[in-house]
Amino acid sequence: MSENLLKCGVAGVGYLGQHHARIYSELEGVALAGIYENDEARAKEISERHQCPVFSTLGELSEACDAISVVVPTDRHHEVAIPLLEAGCHLLIEKPICETVEQAAEILAAANGANALVQVGHIEHFNPVMSYLEEVVTKPKYITAERLAPYQPRGTEVGVVLDLMIHDIGVVLQLVGSEPVDVRSVGVSVLSKTEDIANARIEFANGCVANLNVSRVSSKKVREIRVFQSSGYLSLDFMNQAGHHVAVGAEGLSKKEVPIEKGEPLKLELASFVESVKNRKDPKVGGELGKTALDLAIQITSQIRKTMD
Numbered sequence: 001m002s003e004n005l006l007k008c009g010v011a012g013v014g015y016l017g018q019h020h021a022r023i024y025s026e027l028e029g030v031a032l033a034g035i036y037e038n039d040e041a042r043a044k045e046i047s048e049r050h051q052c053p054v055f056s057t058l059g060e061l062s063e064a065c066d067a068i069s070v071v072v073p074t075d076r077h078h079e080v081a082i083p084l085l086e087a088g089c090h091l092l093i094e095k096p097i098c099e100t101v102e103q104a105a106e107i108l109a110a111a112n113g114a115n116a117l118v119q120v121g122h123i124e125h126f127n128p129v130m131s132y133l134e135e136v137v138t139k140p141k142y143i144t145a146e147r148l149a150p151y152q153p154r155g156t157e158v159g160v161v162l163d164l165m166i167h168d169i170g171v172v173l174q175l176v177g178s179e180p181v182d183v184r185s186v187g188v189s190v191l192s193k194t195e196d197i198a199n200a201r202i203e204f205a206n207g208c209v210a211n212l213n214v215s216r217v218s219s220k221k222v223r224e225i226r227v228f229q230s231s232g233y234l235s236l237d238f239m240n241q242a243g244h245h246v247a248v249g250a251e252g253l254s255k256k257e258v259p260i261e262k263g264e265p266l267k268l269e270l271a272s273f274v275e276s277v278k279n280r281k282d283p284k285v286g287g288e289l290g291k292t293a294l295d296l297a298i299q300i301t302s303q304i305r306k307t308m309d
Contacts, residue, residue: 006274007033009065011058011080013046014039015154016094017071023270024069025050030274036061062087067277069121069270070094075157078103085110085118090277092270094121096166096297097290099158104291111287119273119283120290122170124223126269128260129236129243130171133227136245137175142228143210145172148218151191155216159194160187161301162294165214169300170285170293171225178206180296187304190217195308200300234258 008024010017013035025032034053037043043054055061058080061068067090072080077098081091085107097104097120111118124130145168155163182203187195197215204210223238232253236243241262246255276283 005029005031006278007031007064007066008274009034009036009055009061009068011036011061011068011070011084012072013037013042014071017069018046019266020069020071020092020270021046021050021052023267025052026267027271027274029278033064034061058083059087062089065089067091067273073157074155074162075099078107081107081118082110085114085116088114088116090117092119092121092273093290095123095170095290096120096158096162096294097287098294099162101291101295101298104287104294108287108291117276117280117283118287118290119276120285120287120293121269122167122285122290122293123265123269124167124171124238125174125285126272127238127265128241128263128268129225129238129258130174132258132260133171133175133225133234133236136234137227138229138231139206140175140208140227140229143172143175143208143225144213145210145225146213146222147224148213148215148220148222150219150221151196151217156192156194159192159301159304160196160198160214160216161185161200161297161304164216165198165200165212165300166293166297167223168212168214168225169296170289172202172210172212173289173293173296175227176204176206176208176210178204178208181205183296183299183303185300185303186307189308195301195304198300198304202296
């Protein structure tokens with residue numbers, strides 16, 4: 001293994017973690033140094049697929065790696081991340097960063113103590129759709145986002161707000177750039193013990209209002225956002241990486257398709273993480289943004305749970 005390669009590992013190679021392993025094995029300037037996985041059969045499968053070692057402990061994984069993706073279930077993020085950070089590894093922790101704001105603060109403190117970077121896996125921030133939004137959204141007044149998915153047991157260790165809505169919370173916080181001042185939420189449980197459908201109306205200090213709808217018991221997949229500002233509005237599809245922009249001009253409204261160069265968001269996300277580690281620069285989605293998004297998601301979840309009791 002070349003000394004110039006960044007040695008990356010993956011803790012948890014389930015449905016999503018397998019793709020982290022695949023991409024690390026493909027990225028230029030990176031070596032997939034190994035994986036950690038409780039399921040022995042799954043560990044053997046991924047190890048053989050990518051010709052990488054399996055480590056039986058997090059300590060062994062940390063010794064072999066410069067940077068690690070933490071892709072275990074959310075309720076294990078804190079217990080897995082802390083020892084890896086204390087060992088000096090840079091981490092990409094899948095969203096949400098963890099279960100509680102207190103845990104998030106401990107993760108950030110451990111990272112600071114070890115002089116390690118933490119990036120949080122808010123993948124939509126690396127979707128080419130988001131890159132376009134960041135270019136053209138200046139002063140949003142109203143944002144609607146809809147994220148629907150068919151039911152699957154994976155991810156139900158948390159409610160739909162921490163499972164799905166957190167994506168749009170992160171996107172909206174980035175686009176609006178203002179403090180939330182009023183949050184009103186409602187949700188219902190359908191198939192799991194927690195909320196499976198939820199709506200949140202968020203008002204920001206600068207006057208912008210965001211309305212977020214999510215469901216994980218839908219018959220179809222939808223990941224769409226609409227942004228309204230004085231210069232016009234945008235309607236974009238995160239899943240298909242397409243959409244249109246209706247602009248206000250001297251001759252009225254004009255509609256044009258958005259020129260989006262399509263790409264695999266996870267590959268763009270991991271490439272950005274690798275670049276941050278190599279150049280010792282702050283990640284695009286750092287721990288603080290992850291903590292802020294988690295804080296708002298927990299506030300929304302708490303409101304919903306009160307109405308469900």
